Amino acid sequence: MKAIFTAWALAAICAAPLLVQSSFAQSVRPIALQEFPSKNGARLTVTSPAFPEGGDIPFENTQYRGNTFPGLSWSAGPSGTKSYAVIMQDPDAQRNGQPILHWTIYNLPANVTRLDPGMAPSANPKGSSYGPNVRGAAQPYMGPRTPPGPKHHYHLQVFALDTGLTADPAMNYDGLTGAMKGHILASGETVGLAQADPNAAKP
Numbered sequence: 179m180k181a182i183f184t185a186w187a188l189a190a191i192c193a194a195p196l197l198v199q200s201s202f203a204q205s206v207r208p209i210a211l212q213e214f215p216s217k218n219g220a221r222l223t224v225t226s227p228a229f230p231e232g233g234d235i236p237f238e239n240t241q242y243r244g245n246t247f248p249g250l251s252w253s254a255g256p257s258g259t260k261s262y263a264v265i266m267q268d269p270d271a272q273r274n275g276q277p278i279l280h281w282t283i284y285n286l287p288a289n290v291t292r293l294d295p296g297m298a299p300s301a302n303p304k305g306s307s308y309g310p311n312v313r314g315a316a317q318p319y320m321g322p323r324t325p326p327g328p329k330h331h332y333h334l335q336v337f338a339l340d341t342g343l344t345a346d347p348a349m350n351y352d353g354l355t356g357a358m359k360g361h362i363l364a365s366g367e368t369v370g371l372a373q374a375d376p377n378a379a380k381p
Contacts, residue, residue, distance in 0.1 A: 280320045
């Protein structure tokens with residue numbers, strides 16, 4: 179009997195880390211495109227001139243070398259589109275159970291379907307506002323700084339909205355997505371890969 183109990187206890191101890199890992203995996207919040215789908219599943223086509231879909235983001239568009247904005251284009255939203263919002267996330271890294279938030283911008287006018295490569299932080303289209311990223315509220319583009327190891331996937335997601343959003347310099351992610359919820363006419367994304375710069379100075 180003692181041997182049976184010992185074997186059972188050992189099995190339970192060995193299984194415990196697996197249960198914790200499974201529970202953690204289920205707690206990770208999805209990216210915005212998955213959490214806040216568009217009405218009727220309407221899609222936008224999103225591209226970047228800096229990299230092909232699923233391709234490598236150039237190092238100059240990362241924090242390793244210059245943090246230059248890569249550029250972004252998307253197809254026009256459906257009838258009734260009043261503004262666009264963009265959200266960039268890395269689901270391969272999390273903070274507090276959420277994908278790392280790199281960049282958000284909202285209230286892009288309905289006639290804007292392109293953000294030029296190299297866009298300076300102060301050159302965002304008139305009427306638009308930067309939203310939060312992992313550093314805080316009202317932040318410009320923050321490119322990848324992927325740690326050593328496997329490549330990460332960076333999702334640049336565009337949302338066509340049937341309304342403009344109230345500009346708020348203190349807006350956080352939940353405030354932004356909460357304001358968007360129920361107003362998304364169409365959405366789409368392009369995904370780029372990034373990795374640690376092998377020539378970066380060692381910390």
